Amino acid sequence: MENIPQKIIHEYLRHDKKFPHVWCAGCSNGIVLGAIIRAIAKMNIDRNDIVMVSGIGCSSRMPVYVDFNTLHTLHGRPIAYATGVKLFKPHLKVIVVTGDGDCTAIGGNHFIHAARRNIDLTVILINNNIYGMTGGQASPTTPHMAIATTTPYGNIEPDFNICNLAIGAGASFVARTTAFHTNEVQNYVRDAIEHPGFSLIEVVSSCPVIYGRLNKKGGPAEMLKHMRDESIPLTAVDKLPKEKVEGKIVRGIIKRVIEPEFCAEYAKLCERVQAMGGE
């Protein structure tokens, strides 16, 4: 782990204002928050230039705890708000923190279109496979036949592969890791912020209190161990026999290409139009 003193992390938190936080004991959201702060502290970005935007859900409560410009928006809409922020002041680093329900169910349309535009947003999607804040209903990433409070007989729907969705929609940076692999989270956040284009990081996380309990996945430690044991790095995929890859969480930077970024393209358009003069 990158050596960032606890004191510095503390400085990034609104510790005198909004704590204690709302997250349950054993929730992965704090791990991801820690990794984001370490990445930003390490990069030494002026925090006045960071706007953290979120929607509604457990993970989306994150912005209130951090001392950046913060925008806690409507369910499903953080990417649409972030688009407005970024387009008007493109020099700002806009980080969207969202969840599986927020981003791929109600917010799916904004997600794919922001990816298609390749607007320079860093989307950190914390995927806990369930709607936690409302008490454990099935989300688009609830696994097939898993139990949720709205799928008491097992979930008959197939689940989204979020990274494939982002790639299909045109995102230029796509990575996946888990809350267990905190160094990877930190490094991918850094890479994504540096990447000039739409970036998505899917952080597979755990909701021991609801998802874990309903599906008998054990406590927080067991669920983190599951992430360790059931995930493989992308580099190993080709080397392993097919049956050892099946059903595993594949971790790594799945796509990273430089493509025209929306704000830069818009700036060019303005230049071109203005150069044309009056007519």
Place this chain on the structure above:
Amino acid sequence: MATKKLKSTEYLKSLVKTEPAPEEKHRIALLQGNQAVAYGAMDAGVNFFAGYPITPSTEIAEILSEELPKRGGVYVQMEDEIASICAITGASLTGAKALTATSGPGFSLMQEGIGYAKITETPCVVVNVQRMGPSTGMPTSPAQGDIMQAKWGSHGDSPAIVLYPDSVRESYELTIRAVNLSEKYRTCVILLLDEVIGHMREAVTLPDLANVRVISRIKPTVPPHWYKHYDENQKYLSPLASYGEGYRFHVTGLTHDSHGFPTNKPSEAHEMMERLRKKITHNIRDLVQIESREMEDAKIAIFAAGIMSRAAKQAVAQARAEGIPVGILRPLTIWPFPDDAVRKMLRNVDTVIVPELNQGQLIHEIRRLTKDKSDGDLISMQRCDGALITPNEILRKIKEVH
């Protein structure tokens, strides 16, 4: 029904160029209501537009897509109307003067976002060029069915400032006023246009740019650690910082305290709700605008908004020529409702006729103010089939009650 732009922007410009520049007092042009809205927006300093195509508002987006890049402003076509209201709110928090334009179906989709802009006290303007509903309705025939939605469309109690022009020139003026009021009162202001006004062409005289009064939000002068995102003064108006200026404030759609942080305390919730309410109720005189014509000696009054007031004015002129004492009262600000002016009208006349292109929305508000009058004194004229109520029909009604 995509109307051709007729190279409208070039046309306006060529007219402007022919005027002697320094002494120029005004600009004359043949404009559509939608064009007037687009020019009004730019003259008010709008530098961010996000929208989604929908007839009969599309010309506004088309013109701004052509004009904003020339001025370094931002035009973006979003994936839907929900995204549009969200994007303008995000841009406004970043310092933009932001506007979107839509029609009924899009306006319905925007309601949650409008509520968000109101609770977060973020300036922005939504133009709704109304068409016949409900649902897809009749694209695109006129109707005035969104009057109530413009106030009550978003869930929960929230302030509403809604303006309603009746001509192309007034579309220009009220667009500027809508932007100004949104900046001043830090809220989402709605401009309701009738389809007929959006698409109607009239020769208009626009004021010289130097004479356009533009209001911009108050910026905080305190150091960041003293800044409260909702720190009202006596008139319930508060300074607004932008993202990226060092203030690092929090914005949430949750009920919040004066710093913007979520709260569940009834006392803080009450304070927030009262601030939202009082910013309207304590500024009624600044917000409400009405036009009153021939009302001094009138025994019959017509209360009408938007295009219906145009028909009514003609009917009034004809009736006056025949010696009938009839006048017209017209709200330019439809919300907050002009209660005082309507009460005065009800005191002074025997009969009020309310022509409107819906199933009785304006008359509902007048009935609210008419406790001591029998319903017989209120005559509702409703039409809800995509066509207009004609001056002759109003004249006939005037003669009927005279």
